[in-house]
Amino acid sequence: MAEAVRDLIGLRLPGAAASARPPRMATDKLSAMYGKFTAVKGVTLAFAPNQVHALIGPSGCGKSTFLRTLNRMHEITEGGWVTGRVLLDGEEIYGPRVSAMALRRRVGMVFQRPTVFPTMSIFGNVAAGLKVDRRTHRGTLEERVEQALRQAALWDEVKDRLHKSATALSGGQQQRLCIARALAPAPDVVLLDEPTSALDPIATQRIEELAYQLKRDYTIIIVTHNMQQAARISDTTSFFYMGTLVESGTTRQIFTNPADPQTEAYITGRFG
Amino acid sequence: MNRREVRRFKSRVMTAAVMACVVLAVLPLILILGTLIMRGASSLSLAFFTKMPVPAGESGGGVLNAIVGTLLMVGTASLIGVPLGIASGIYAAEYPGSRLTWVVRFVADVLNGTPSIVIGVFAWTWIVATQKHFSGFAGAAALAILMVPMVMRTTEEMIKLVPHSLREAALALGYPRWRTTLQVVLMTGLPGIVTGTLLAVARVAGETAPLLFTALGSQYLVTRLREPMSALPLTVFSYATGPFEEWHRYAWAAALVLILLVFVLNIVARVVTTRASVSHG
Numbered sequence: 001m002a003e004a005v006r007d008l009i010g011l012r013l014p015g016a017a018a019s020a021r022p023p024r025m026a027t028d029k030l031s032a033m034y035g036k037f038t039a040v041k042g043v044t045l046a047f048a049p050n051q052v053h054a055l056i057g058p059s060g061c062g063k064s065t066f067l068r069t070l071n072r073m074h075e076i077t078e079g080g081w082v083t084g085r086v087l088l089d090g091e092e093i094y095g096p097r098v099s100a101m102a103l104r105r106r107v108g109m110v111f112q113r114p115t116v117f118p119t120m121s122i123f124g125n126v127a128a129g130l131k132v133d134r135r136t137h138r139g140t141l142e143e144r145v146e147q148a149l150r151q152a153a154l155w156d157e158v159k160d161r162l163h164k165s166a167t168a169l170s171g172g173q174q175q176r177l178c179i180a181r182a183l184a185p186a187p188d189v190v191l192l193d194e195p196t197s198a199l200d201p202i203a204t205q206r207i208e209e210l211a212y213q214l215k216r217d218y219t220i221i222i223v224t225h226n227m228q229q230a231a232r233i234s235d236t237t238s239f240f241y242m243g244t245l246v247e248s249g250t251t252r253q254i255f256t257n258p259a260d261p262q263t264e265a266y267i268t269g270r271f272g
Numbered sequence: 273m274n275r276r277e278v279r280r281f282k283s284r285v286m287t288a289a290v291m292a293c294v295v296l297a298v299l300p301l302i303l304i305l306g307t308l309i310m311r312g313a314s315s316l317s318l319a320f321f322t323k324m325p326v327p328a329g330e331s332g333g334g335v336l337n338a339i340v341g342t343l344l345m346v347g348t349a350s351l352i353g354v355p356l357g358i359a360s361g362i363y364a365a366e367y368p369g370s371r372l373t374w375v376v377r378f379v380a381d382v383l384n385g386t387p388s389i390v391i392g393v394f395a396w397t398w399i400v401a402t403q404k405h406f407s408g409f410a411g412a413a414a415l416a417i418l419m420v421p422m423v424m425r426t427t428e429e430m431i432k433l434v435p436h437s438l439r440e441a442a443l444a445l446g447y448p449r450w451r452t453t454l455q456v457v458l459m460t461g462l463p464g465i466v467t468g469t470l471l472a473v474a475r476v477a478g479e480t481a482p483l484l485f486t487a488l489g490s491q492y493l494v495t496r497l498r499e500p501m502s503a504l505p506l507t508v509f510s511y512a513t514g515p516f517e518e519w520h521r522y523a524w525a526a527a528l529v530l531i532l533l534v535f536v537l538n539i540v541a542r543v544v545t546t547r548a549s550v551s552h553g
Binding site: 108128 | 435437438440441442443444445446447448451456459460462
C-alpha cells in the first residue's frame with residue numbers, strides 16, 4: 001500500500017515506466033517568480049487522478065502561488081512568470097501551442113472568497129463558463145447547469161430561484177455556487193484555493209464533504225491553512241515551506257509519521 | 273461652568289456653525305430655483321413646448337425649435353462622445369501603467385478644466401470656419417468634446433472599483449480577456465457608468481458658450497444638423513439680452529425648462545444607481 005502510494009506521489013513523466021494510474025497532473029522542477037522574487041522553488045510533484053490532494057504550509061510559503069501555476073493564473077499577475085514544466089495528462093501546459101483559455105476550462109478554480117458575478121443570475125453564473133466554450137449546445141445548457149448545481153449540493157436550495165440575483169445567497173451558498181460554476185464546464189482537475197477561509201464552520205463542513213465526494217469525478221487539489229481540514233478530506237498532503245516542497249506523502253503518513261522535522265514541527269503546531 | 277457644560281457648549285456652537293455653512297451652501301440653489309419658478313412658471317403652458325416663437329410684440333408662441341435643437345444636438349453629441357469616452361475609460365482602466373494611458377488621462381484632465389468657450393472657439397475654427405457656415409453639427413461636436421473627458425474619467429473610476437477577484441474568476445473560467453472586460457468588469461461597473469454618463473449629458477445640455485459660435489441659433493424649426501440650430505441655452509441668452517419685456521419672461525421660462533431637463537436627467541441617474549445597488553443586495 002505504502003509503496004503504491006509512493007509511486008503515485010513520485011513524478012511520472014510520459015513515457016516513464018508504466019504505472020497503473022499515471023498522474024493527472026504533474027510538475028517538474030517548477031519555479032514561480034514575481035519579477036525577481038522567487039515564490040516557488042523547483043517543485044516536482046504529481047497528482048494522481050480521483051483523489052483529494054492537500055497543499056499545506058504557513059502563510060507566504062508559496063502554496064497558493066504553486067496552485068495558480070497549475071491553471072496558468074500565475075502569469076496574469078503583474079510580473080508573474082514560471083520555469084520548469086507542468087503536465088496535464090502528460091501534456092505540457094506551458095507549451096507554445098497551448099491556449100491558456102482552453103486549459104482553464106480543463107482545470108477549474110475556486111478562490112478564497114466567493115466571486116459570484118453580481119450582474120448575473122444564479123443560472124447565469126453557472127452557465128458563464130459554458131457559454132465561452134463554443135462546443136456547448138444551447139439545448140444542453142439547462143441540463144448541465146442543473147447537473148453542476150446538484151454536484152455542488154446546491155440544487156435543492158436554489159432550484160426555485162435560478163433566475164434571481166446570485167448576490168442574495170449566503171456566503172456558503174455563494175461559495176458552492178462558485179464550485180458549481182467551476183464544475184459546469186466538466187474540468188479534469190479542480191483547484192480550491194483556501195475555499196473555506198471566509199466561511200463559518202457549518203458552511204465549511206459542507207464544502208469539505210463536497211470536496212470529498214467530488215473526487216469520484218474529478219481530481220481535487222486544495223490549498224488550506226487548516227491542518228484538520230487537510231487531515232479530514234485529503235488522500236495526499238504536501239507540505240510547503242519558504243517556497244520549497246518539504247515533504248509529500250499520504251495524508252496519514254504526513255500527519256502520523258512525517259519524515260522531515262520541519263513538517264513535524266508545523267503539523268504539531270510549533271510554528272505557522 | 274464645569275467641564276461637561278463647556279463640552280456641551282462647544283458642541284452646540286460647532287453644530288450651529290456647521291448648519292450655517294449648510295444653509296449658506298444650499299441657499300443659492302434654493303434662490304435660483306425659487307426665482308426661476310416665480311418668474312418663469314407663469315409663462316409655462318403647453319403652447320410653450322409645442323409652438324414656435326412669434327415675432328416681438330405678439331403674445332403666445334413657444335420655444336419648440338429650441339427644445340428640438342437641444343435634444344438633437346445633445347443626442348448627437350452623446351452618440352459621438354459616450355462611446356469614445358467609455359472606450360477610452362476602459363483602455364485607461366485596463367492598461368493603467370501604459371504611457372498612452374498617462375497621456376490620455378492627462379489630456380482628459382486638462383480638457384475637463386478647459387473653459388467651454390475655448391472648446392466653442394476650437395469647434396468654430398475647425399468646423400464652422402472650414403465649412404463656412406454655422407451648423408447644429410458643429411454645436412454637437414463641441415458638446416461631444418466636452419463630454420468625452422467626463423465620461424472617460426467616470427468609466428475609468430467605476431471599472432477600477434470592480435473587485436480584482438471578479439476579473440480573476442472570469443479568467444479562471446477560460447474567458448478571454450476582452451470578454452472578461454466587457455461581460456464581467458464593464459457590466460459590473462455599468463450602473464456607475466450610466467450615472468456618470470447621464471450627469472455628463474445633463475451638464476452639456478446646459479452649455480451656452482460652445483454653442484454661441486457653432487450652432488448660432490435659429491428662429492426656425494430645424495431638424496437638419498447641417499444648418500444653424502437653436503437650443504434652450506441659446507434661447508435663454510438671446511431672449512434675456514433682448515429689449516422686450518415679453519422676451520424676458522420667455523427667457524425665464526426657457527431657463528426653467530432647461531433646469532427641469534437637467535433635474536430629470538439627474539433623478540434618472542440617481543434611480544439607475546439605487547436600483548442597481550438594491551438588486552445587487
